[in-house]
Every structure is written in C-alpha cells, then in structure tokens.
Amino acid sequence: MTATLLDGKALANQLREEVAEKVADFIENNGTVPCLAAVLVGDDPASEIYVRNKQKACERVGIESRLHRLSAQTSQDELLALIAKLNKDTSVHGILVQLPLPKGIHEKRVLDAVHPLKDVDAFHPENVGRIAQGRPRFLPCTPHGVQQLLVRNGIPIGGSHVVVIGRSEIVGKPMAMMLVQRGDGADATVSICHSRTRDLPAITRLADILIVAIGRAKFVTGDMVKPGAVVVDVGMNRTDEGLFGDVDFEAVREVASRITPVPGGVGPLTIAMLLENTLEAARLQAAGG
Numbered sequence: 001m002t003a004t005l006l007d008g009k010a011l012a013n014q015l016r017e018e019v020a021e022k023v024a025d026f027i028e029n030n031g032t033v034p035c036l037a038a039v040l041v042g043d044d045p046a047s048e049i050y051v052r053n054k055q056k057a058c059e060r061v062g063i064e065s066r067l068h069r070l071s072a073q074t075s076q077d078e079l080l081a082l083i084a085k086l087n088k089d090t091s092v093h094g095i096l097v098q099l100p101l102p103k104g105i106h107e108k109r110v111l112d113a114v115h116p117l118k119d120v121d122a123f124h125p126e127n128v129g130r131i132a133q134g135r136p137r138f139l140p141c142t143p144h145g146v147q148q149l150l151v152r153n154g155i156p157i158g159g160s161h162v163v164v165i166g167r168s169e170i171v172g173k174p175m176a177m178m179l180v181q182r183g184d185g186a187d188a189t190v191s192i193c194h195s196r197t198r199d200l201p202a203i204t205r206l207a208d209i210l211i212v213a214i215g216r217a218k219f220v221t222g223d224m225v226k227p228g229a230v231v232v233d234v235g236m237n238r239t240d241e242g243l244f245g246d247v248d249f250e251a252v253r254e255v256a257s258r259i260t261p262v263p264g265g266v267g268p269l270t271i272a273m274l275l276e277n278t279l280e281a282a283r284l285q286a287a288g289g
C-alpha cells in the first residue's frame with residue numbers, strides 16, 4: 001500500500017480564503033479591522049522568519065499586524081509592561097509572543113500575563129482549562145490545524161484509537177485533550193505517549209490515527225505503524241540533509257493509508273488557524289467579551 005498524501009498546503013489556502021471572507025464581513029459590520037500584535041524579543045533567525053510569515057499571512061486576509069521588536073537585553077519587567085499596554089489597547093485584538101524567549105525571562109509568567117480574550121495561541125491557563133472542559137474559547141493553532149486536516153479529509157475520528165506521541169503544552173497535550181472531547185471531530189479513544197512510555201511501538205501499532213510531535217527526525221519507522229493507519233507528522237527538524245518530520249516518510253508511506261508530508265503537511269495549517277483565532281478574538285471583544 002502506498003499512502004495518499006494529506007495536503008496541508010491546499011487546505012491552508014482554502015482556510016485562508018474562508019478567513020478573508022469572514023474578515024471582510026466583520027469589518028463591514030463592525031467598522032473595526034482585526035489586529036494582531038506580535039512581540040519578538042531578541043534576534044533568533046528562525047523566530048524572525050516565523051513572525052514575518054505570520055505578519056504576511058495576516059495582511060493577505062485583511063488582518064492588521066503590528067510588530068513589537070525588543071532587544072535580547074530586554075528585562076522581564078519591560079516585557080510585562082509591554083504586554084500590559086497591549087492588553088489595554090482596544091485597537092489590538094490578539095497578542096502573540098514569539099517563543100522561545102531569551103534566557104532569564106520566565107516564559108510562563110509572560111504568557112500568563114496575556115489577557116485571556118487576546119490569547120490567540122491559547123496558552124493562558126483559563127483558555128487551557130476551557131479546552132479541558134469542552135467549552136473552548138480559542139483552540140491552539142497546531143492541534144486545531146491537525147483536527148481540521150482530519151475532519152476535512154473525511155477521516156473518521158469518533159470511536160477511533162488516536163495515539164499522540166508527545167505531551168508538550170503546545171501540541172501533544174492539547175491535541176489529545178481536543179480529540180477526547182464529546183462531539184464532531186472528536187469522540188476518539190486517545191493514548192498519549194512520551195519519552196517514558198514503555199514499549200512505544202506496541203502502543204503506536206494500535207493507532208487508527210497516529211499523531212507524532214516529538215522533534216526527532218524520522219523517529220517513527222514503518223514497523224511502528226498499523227497497516228492502513230492515518231499518520232500525521234507534526235515534527236519539523238532542520239538537519240544538515242534538510243528539513244524532516246518525526247516520521248520516516250518513505251518507509252511509513254508504504255504502510256499507512258494517509259500521511260502528511262513535511263513540508264506541506266501540518267506546518268501551513270498552524271498559521272491559518274492563528275488567523276482564525278485573531279478574527280475570533282476581535283469578534284469576542286466587539287461583543288464585549
């Protein structure tokens with residue numbers, strides 16, 4: 001069997017077109033342009049590229065983007081003061097703090113300081129709690145992109161056994177939490193694996209849908225996958241030989257029924273979902289919270 005590709009790039013284009021239409025409607029009805037403020041601290045080249053791509057994507061769908069660039073020497077208090085200012089600024093609807101932050105800045109303290117209604121990355125404990133309780137305000141961008149990729153490709157999630165490898169706050173944990181909820185696009189039986197999991201291949205071979213977010217190039221091999229499974233590779237590992245996912249694509253595509261490529265799989269969807277969240281933040285604030 002050779003797996004069919006799950007095309008994240010095409011879906012991201014479609015989602016962006018949908019957001020652009022909704023943004024135009026929002027502006028017409030409210031007279032307000034949704035605005036995302038990005039905060040970039042330091043000069044990490046990868047972060048610069050990520051922020052630039054997010055800004056470009058905003059502009060393409062009619063969302064205003066503002067960049068607040070701070071030097072690597074910025075203190076935590078200075079950063080918290082900027083967040084407080086953006087929280088109060090009614091012309092800013094979403095706040096994005098690009099990670100990682102320089103050493104010496106307590107990441108959680110900064111992320112916790114973002115107002116929950118402007119927390120378009122869905123990192124604030126209030127928003128994480130709402131996801132856990134099945135009444136989300138925002139969905140975290142990468143897991144939401146994965147969920148949309150599954151739903152819009154007609155992959156049955158309800159009743160399926162989903163195995164998530166990785167338990168990060170950004171991908172693994174919220175991914176599992178979202179798919180175990182009641183309702184459409186969820187209702188899965190979910191297993192979460194991590195570096196302390198005993199006999200990982202025995203568990204991954206049970207997966208109808210295997211979602212991998214660990215950050216190790218080509219870690220998942222063909223013998224770890226059940227024939228016919230759907231494999232979603234969140235990994236983005238830059239090596240001397242190029243960019244690779246966490247899945248050994250060539251081997252696993254011979255076993256799986258559907259598989260995401262890297263690049264062109266999950267990556268483009270993350271930004272599309274950020275646009276969706278920024279629009280939702282603007283809607284919530286226009287409606288008074």
Ligand code: NAP
Pocket residue numbers: 142165166167168169170171172193194195196197200213214215216234235236237266267268270
């Ligand atoms: P992370 O915070 O480093 O977490 C990695 C997780 O993988 C941890 O839970 C870790 O377990 C687990 N793990 C590591 N080695 C393992 C092993 N040998 N067996 C089983 N589990 C193992 O990473 P992340 O932020 O979730 O990112 C994961 C990957 O996704 C990275 O390549 C990242 O670049 C990529 N990513 C892509 C996007 C996108 O838009 N496409 C977005 C975010 C992240 P422990 O908890 O036990 O340490």
